[in-house]
Amino acid sequence: MKRKWWMESFGYQIYIKSFYDTNGDGIGDLEGVYEKLDYLHELGVNLIWLVPFYKSPMDDNGYDVSDFYEVASEYGTLETFKKVLDKANKLNIKVIIDLILNHTSDEHYWFQESRKSLDNPYREYYIWQPPRIIEGKEYEPTNWSSFFGGSCWKKDEITGYYFMKIFSDKMPDLNWESEKVQQEMIKMAKWWLDMGISGFRIDAASHLSRAPFEDSNMTNDRYVPDFSKYSNLPMVHEYLKLLDDQVFSKYDIMTVGEVGGGASVESGLRYASKDYGQLDMVFNFDHNWCTKKVNGEEVTDVVRLKYVFRKWIYGFKGKGWNPLYWLNHDHPRVMSMYGDMDYFEKSAKMLANTLYFIKGTPFIYQGEEIGMTNYPFTKLEEFRDVSTINHIKFSLENNPGLTEEEAVKWHVGNSRDHARIPMQWNSSRNAGFTEGTPWINVHPNYKEINVENQMKDPNSIWNHYKNIINLKLNSKYREVLIYGDFEIVDYNNPHNFSYIRRLKDKAILVVNSFSNQNRRFMQSKIKGYEFDEIIFSNYEDSHISPKSIPLRPYEAVVLSLKLTK
Numbered sequence: 001m002k003r004k005w006w007m008e009s010f011g012y013q014i015y016i017k018s019f020y021d022t023n024g025d026g027i028g029d030l031e032g033v034y035e036k037l038d039y040l041h042e043l044g045v046n047l048i049w050l051v052p053f054y055k056s057p058m059d060d061n062g063y064d065v066s067d068f069y070e071v072a073s074e075y076g077t078l079e080t081f082k083k084v085l086d087k088a089n090k091l092n093i094k095v096i097i098d099l100i101l102n103h104t105s106d107e108h109y110w111f112q113e114s115r116k117s118l119d120n121p122y123r124e125y126y127i128w129q130p131p132r133i134i135e136g137k138e139y140e141p142t143n144w145s146s147f148f149g150g151s152c153w154k155k156d157e158i159t160g161y162y163f164m165k166i167f168s169d170k171m172p173d174l175n176w177e178s179e180k181v182q183q184e185m186i187k188m189a190k191w192w193l194d195m196g197i198s199g200f201r202i203d204a205a206s207h208l209s210r211a212p213f214e215d216s217n218m219t220n221d222r223y224v225p226d227f228s229k230y231s232n233l234p235m236v237h238e239y240l241k242l243l244d245d246q247v248f249s250k251y252d253i254m255t256v257g258e259v260g261g262g263a264s265v266e267s268g269l270r271y272a273s274k275d276y277g278q279l280d281m282v283f284n285f286d287h288n289w290c291t292k293k294v295n296g297e298e299v300t301d302v303v304r305l306k307y308v309f310r311k312w313i314y315g316f317k318g319k320g321w322n323p324l325y326w327l328n329h330d331h332p333r334v335m336s337m338y339g340d341m342d343y344f345e346k347s348a349k350m351l352a353n354t355l356y357f358i359k360g361t362p363f364i365y366q367g368e369e370i371g372m373t374n375y376p377f378t379k380l381e382e383f384r385d386v387s388t389i390n391h392i393k394f395s396l397e398n399n400p401g402l403t404e405e406e407a408v409k410w411h412v413g414n415s416r417d418h419a420r421i422p423m424q425w426n427s428s429r430n431a432g433f434t435e436g437t438p439w440i441n442v443h444p445n446y447k448e449i450n451v452e453n454q455m456k457d458p459n460s461i462w463n464h465y466k467n468i469i470n471l472k473l474n475s476k477y478r479e480v481l482i483y484g485d486f487e488i489v490d491y492n493n494p495h496n497f498s499y500i501r502r503l504k505d506k507a508i509l510v511v512n513s514f515s516n517q518n519r520r521f522m523q524s525k526i527k528g529y530e531f532d533e534i535i536f537s538n539y540e541d542s543h544i545s546p547k548s549i550p551l552r553p554y555e556a557v558v559l560s561l562k563l564t565k
């Protein structure tokens with residue numbers, strides 16, 4: 001495959017609202033990003049993904065855009081953004097931003113117009129349907145559910161029609177069949193690219209087209225979670241192709257589309273294969289929930305994790321490129337998912353080794369580099385995420401007798417707010433995130449887990465991340481770690497996730513123990529190679545016995561290999 005700058009990038013995702021607040025209003029801002037760019041440079045990343053900072057009523061923290069050409073006042077101004085871009089460029093950090101194609105806010109001018117009458121010129125911008133009348137009773141046009149709970153339709157009283165909204169009630173879906181919508185989006189994407197950004201993370205990329213409006217019989221629910229009705233349908237590719245032809249292909253940029261759950265490797269390739277894809281990469285969610293119950297306890301399903309990575313990385317071999325990420329702002333913290341709090345530091349480092357030496361472009365999610373964990377939510381009032389709140393309320397409405405505490409327990413594990421609690425900068429008040437009152441609670445563990453402590457400690461998780469980035473981007477192993485083939489070894493072993501990276505005569509073995517017991521990795525598992533020397537590890541004294549590597553709890557070792565044939 002032709003080499004591209006973004007294959008050699010190490011990314012970092014910033015959830016602005018929770019990153020760093022410089023004006024004391026309790027909300028992170030662009031000035032905060034500006035101030036912390038030096039921090040990111042010090043960590044070593046050379047690409048940042050900024051989540052939406054467009055003008056927005058913030059029903060979904062900015063994914064509900066009311067003006068694509070303005071910056072949300074709580075985040076700053078366009079000038080502040082330009083300042084961020086300028087400084088990032090000077091530090092050799094590329095900036096990508098979210099491109100939101102599927103919906104706008106209901107406060108966007110287009111929607112305000114669209115709802116006014118059946119013949120308003122903006123009517124076609126959104127998806128409107130008349131109510132269904134069955135035996136004199138009125139129903140939504142279909143029984144499909146929304147991702148955020150309840151129906152994917154909402155009635156608008158002005159014309160009595162329903163508009164489609166697969167996310168929140170305040171996020172009407174755009175009608176991509178309309179050429180006017182297509183042209184608006186082309187214009188908007190160019191406007192941002194001309195400002196000097198280096199690409200887009202394309203939000204909800206797989207949802208731009210809908211099946212015919214017929215009920216789903218997938219389940220008997222009142223609202224059926226049959227996401228196939230609005231995911232990965234053929235026309236999505238036509239819309240993205242239009243954007244690629246008229247916009248993306250004209251710039252030296254990268255695009256990574258969110259295709260989420262339910263996308264197969266085949267459909268992933270339809271989006272992002274080098275020959276006929278419309279995008280450079282796609283984010284899938286397959287590795288986000290690889291746990292299983294053992295003796296009533298939720299544990300990491302290591303073989304399942306290997307299965308998922310094998311599927312995607314092998315499936316894309318020679319045909320495309322994958323992004324690598326443990327979590328984003330929609331997922332629980334990886335430490336709470338796959339880590340072990342009894343071996344906090346070791347398991348956090350092991351998880352980083354497991355992921356970031358795989359072939360692909362890494363994206364660290366803010367706070368991951370210090371091992372931030374899920375927040376201990378117990379009450380409805382502590383949540384801020386519209387999706388979590390809707391799901392809890394919906395469960396309470398539909399399950400008479402269910403208490404709030406029980407409903408919170410049902411949904412807390414999946415809550416997107418775990419990733420959205422404030423970044424833990426230091427041990428001062430509010431973890432150094434804000435001088436004001438934070439918009440969402442700060443994790444009580446910030447005195448122990450914070451950036452300042454970890455930057456000072458050469459053995460910290462933070463310094464381990466820095467070393468990984470350095471090894472991947474700046475060491476003599478750069479070529480093999482970026483472009484080398486990826487092959488999983490000892491596949492069926494439920495205790496370790498190990499693989500070889502190979503480029504011509506250079507080979508690297510990456511061994512990661514997911515076990516809290518002592519284990520061993522046998523040289524016999526890597527036919528055609530012998531152990532050479534240890535390059536990097538999460539224990540100070542990792543070593544090779546002649547034919548095996550002894551592995552202590554969560555030991556993670558990277559070593560060079562000698563080719564024997």
Ligand code: NOJ
Pocket residue numbers: 060063064167203204258329330
């Ligand atoms: C995916 C984003 O990551 C998520 O945060 C958002 O709620 C939905 N798309 C809707 O924009």
